[in-house]
Amino acid sequence: MKRAKISNNVIRRLPRYLRKLNELAFHGVDHISSGELGKQMSLTPSQIRQDFSCFGEFGQQGYGYSVETLRSELSTILGMKRSYSVILIGIGNLGHALIKNFGFDRYGFRLLAGFDVDEAIIGTEFSGVPIHHANTLQNFLQENPVDIAVLAVPGNIANSVATMISDCGVKGIWNFTNIELAIEKPDVLVENIHFSDSLLVLSYFLSNSTAKLEDEPEF
Amino acid sequence: MKRAKISNNVIRRLPRYLRKLNELAFHGVDHISSGELGKQMSLTPSQIRQDFSCFGEFGQQGYGYSVETLRSELSTILGMKRSYSVILIGIGNLGHALIKNFGFDRYGFRLLAGFDVDEAIIGTEFSGVPIHHANTLQNFLQENPVDIAVLAVPGNIANSVATMISDCGVKGIWNFTNIELAIEKPDVLVENIHFSDSLLVLSYFLSNSTAKLEDEPEF
Numbered sequence: 223m224k225r226a227k228i229s230n231n232v233i234r235r236l237p238r239y240l241r242k243l244n245e246l247a248f249h250g251v252d253h254i255s256s257g258e259l260g261k262q263m264s265l266t267p268s269q270i271r272q273d274f275s276c277f278g279e280f281g282q283q284g285y286g287y288s289v290e291t292l293r294s295e296l297s298t299i300l301g302m303k304r305s306y307s308v309i310l311i312g313i314g315n316l317g318h319a320l321i322k323n324f325g326f327d328r329y330g331f332r333l334l335a336g337f338d339v340d341e342a343i344i345g346t347e348f349s350g351v352p353i354h355h356a357n358t359l360q361n362f363l364q365e366n367p368v369d370i371a372v373l374a375v376p377g378n379i380a381n382s383v384a385t386m387i388s389d390c391g392v393k394g395i396w397n398f399t400n401i402e403l404a405i406e407k408p409d410v411l412v413e414n415i416h417f418s419d420s421l422l423v424l425s426y427f428l429s430n431s432t433a434k435l436e437d438e439p440e441f
Numbered sequence: 442m443k444r445a446k447i448s449n450n451v452i453r454r455l456p457r458y459l460r461k462l463n464e465l466a467f468h469g470v471d472h473i474s475s476g477e478l479g480k481q482m483s484l485t486p487s488q489i490r491q492d493f494s495c496f497g498e499f500g501q502q503g504y505g506y507s508v509e510t511l512r513s514e515l516s517t518i519l520g521m522k523r524s525y526s527v528i529l530i531g532i533g534n535l536g537h538a539l540i541k542n543f544g545f546d547r548y549g550f551r552l553l554a555g556f557d558v559d560e561a562i563i564g565t566e567f568s569g570v571p572i573h574h575a576n577t578l579q580n581f582l583q584e585n586p587v588d589i590a591v592l593a594v595p596g597n598i599a600n601s602v603a604t605m606i607s608d609c610g611v612k613g614i615w616n617f618t619n620i621e622l623a624i625e626k627p628d629v630l631v632e633n634i635h636f637s638d639s640l641l642v643l644s645y646f647l648s649n650s651t652a653k654l655e656d657e658p659e660f
Contacts, residue, residue, distance in 0.1 A: 233645055237638035241621065300641045301648025315538030322534055324636060331640070369647065370640075394647045396640055402460070411650065413643035415634065417543060419456035421550070421589075421615055422519045424632035426452055428588065428613045429520025431630065 228276045235273055238263070240296045246289050255286035302330035306394075307367065311383060312374035313338040313353055316398060320372060321348045334366060363390035370394040377401045384412075447495045454492055457482070459515045465508050474505035521549035525613075526586065530602060531593035532557040532572055535617060539591060540567045553585060582609035589613040596620045603631075 242263055246254060256267035263270075274280050274292075277299055281287045297303055308331045310317055317336060326333040336353045338344065344355045354362065362368075371392045375383055380399035387395070388410040397403055397414045405412065461482055465473060475486035482489075493499050493511075496518055500506045516522055527545055529536055532555045545552040555572045557563065563574045573581065581587075590611045594602055599618035607614070607629040616622055616633045624631065 234638070234642055236645065237635070237641040238621075240641070241619070241635070241637070299645065299648075301644035302641070304644075304648055306644060306647065315534055315541055319534030319538055320636075329637060329641065329644075331644075370643065393650075394643050396643055400460070402457075409650070411643060411646050413639055413646075415636065415639050416456070416460070417539075417634065418460070418548060419453070420632055420634050422456040422459070422521070422548065423453055424589065424613050424615055424630060425520035425523075425525060425548075425550075426455065426518065427630050427632075428525065429518075429523055431612075431628065 232273050232276055235265075236296060236300055239270075239273075240293065240300065243289050243293045243296065247293060252289050253286045254289060256281065259287070297330070304330070304369075306331050306369040308333045308370045308372060309359075309362070309368050310336040310351075310372045310374065311338075311356070311359065311387070312376070313340070313343060313348070314374065317372075317374045318348065320374065321351055331370070334368065335362065337362075360386065360390060363387060363392065368392050370396060372396045372398065373403075374398045451492050451495055454484075455515060455519055458492075459512065459519065462508055462512045462515065466512060471508050472505045473508060475500065478506070516549070523549070523588075525550050525588040527552045527589045527591060528578075528581070528587050529555040529570075529591040529593065530557075530575070530578065530606070531595070532559070532562060532567070533593065536591075536593045537567065539593065540570050550589070553587065554581065556581075579605065579609060582606060582611065587611050589615060591615045591617065592622075593617045 242259070256270045259265075260267045260270050271281070277295070280292050280295055308326055310320060310333065313321070313336045317338070321333070321336060333351050336348065336351055337356045337359050338353060339356045343353050346353055368387075368390075369392070371387050371394070373380060373384060373395055377399050380397070380401040381404055384395055384397075384403045384405055388405050388407050393410055395403065395405075395410065395412045397412055398417075400416060400418060402414070403412050461478070475489045478484075479486045479489050490500070496514070499511050499514055527550045529539060529552065532540070536555060536557070540552070540555060552570050555567065555570055556575045556578050557572060558575045562572050565572055587606075588611070590606050590613070592599060592603060592614055596618050599616070599620040600623055603614055603616075603622045603624055607624050607626050612629055614622065614624075614629065614631045616631055617636075619635060619637060621633070622631050
C-alpha cells in the first residue's frame with residue numbers, strides 16, 4: 223500500500239465525507255456528483271476530486287460517485303474494517319457517555335472492557351462491556367492484544383497510565399484528558415480531544431465577530 | 442480592533458499555547474524563549490514568533506516572553522475576559538460530564554443553567570447549576586442573554602433545537618451531536634466536536650502505519 227504523503231487537512235476531512243455519505247445513503251441517494259457533494263459540504267468540486275485522488279479514482283466522468291462504493295472505500299481507508307480492539311480507561315461521566323452513547327461497533331471497533339478504581343462499578347457491565355479494576359489492566363494487556371486505549375482518567379495520572387499502556391504494546395491512544403501526553407515511543411499514536419481548545423476557538427471567533435460588529439461599522 | 446485575516450491553523454494553536462503557558466506558570470517558570478517554547482511544543486521558534494506577531498509584539502529580544510503577560514494576552518485574544526454566558530442543552534452522561542468536570546468558570550465562562558426533559562433531574566442542581574425543563578428554554582432565552590449554547594441533545598432533534606436557539610439570539614453553538622448543523626443565520630458560529638471524526642483519524646494513522654511496517658520493509 224504505497225501512498226504519497228497525504229496532508230493532515232485531507233485526512234481530517236475523510237471522516238466528514240463519510241458522515242455525509244452515511245446521511246445520503248440513509249436518505250436513499252445512490253449517486254452524487256462532486257458538484258452536489260461540494261455544495262452540501264461547502265467545499266469546491268475540485269477540492270473534493272483532489273482529496274479523493276490521493277487514494278485512487280472513485281468517481282466516473284459524467285456519472286458521479288456511487289455512494290455505496292465511496293462509503294466502502296472510505297471505511298477501508300479509515301481502518302474501519304480492521305476490527306481494532308479498544309479498551310476504555312476511566313469510567314467517570316465521560317467514560318459512561320462513551321460506552322453508552324458512542325457506539326464503537328458502529329465504526330468497526332471492538333470495545334473489550336472498561337477499567338476504573340470505583341468498587342461500586344467493578345464487576346458490572348455497561349451496555350455489555352465488563353468493567354474491571356484498574357489494577358488488572360497490565361495483566362489484561364498482556365493477555366489481550368489491544369490496539370487503542372481511550373484515556374478518560376484524571377489529568378494527574380494521565381501520563382503514567384499512558385506510559386504503562388504503551389509499554390504494554392498499545393499503539394493508539396485516544397486522549398480525553400486535558401494533558402499533552404509525553405510518550406517516548408515514536409510508534410505510539412496519540413489523538414487528542416481537548417474540549418477547552420474547541421470552546422476557546424469558538425470564543426475567539428465570537429469575540430472577534432463582536433469586536434468587528436462593534437468597532438468596524440464601515441464593514 | 443483591526444486585524445489582518447488570521448489563518449484557522451494559527452487560531453487553533455492559540456489554546457494550545459495557553460495550555461502550555463498555564464503549565465509553565467504552574468511550575469513557576471516566569472520567562473521563556475521562543476526556542477525553548479518551540480522545543481516543548483514541537484514547533485519551530487520562527488513559527489511561534491510568526492503566530493504571535495499576528496496579534497502584536499509580546500516578546501523582548503534576548504529576554505523572551507513573560508509567561509504571565511503572554512497568558513493574559515492570550516486570554517484576552519481568546520475572549521476569556523468577556524465573561525460569556527453559557528447554557529447546556531441535554532443533560533445525559535456527556536452533559537453530566539461537562540457540568541461536573543469541565544469547569545467552564547476556569548476559562549471565564551458563566552454556566553447559567555442546564556436543560557433537559559428528564560423529570561428526575563429537573564429542579565435539581567448539578568455542581569450549583571440549576572436544571573430546567575427544556576420546554577422553558579425559549580422563555581429563558583428571552584429573559585437571559587445567552588452567548589453560547591452547548592448542544593448535547595440526541596441527533597434527531599439537533600437541528601430543530603439549533604434553529605430555535607439561534608432564532609432566540611444565541612450566537613455561538615458548541616455542538617457535541619454527531620450532526621452537521623444546517624443553520625441559516627450567517628452570524629451564528631458553530632464549533633463541532635465530532636468524537637467519531639477524531640477516533641477515525643487515529644484509526645487511519647494506525648492502519649496506515651501498520652500497512653507501512655508490513656508492506657514497505659525497505660523503509
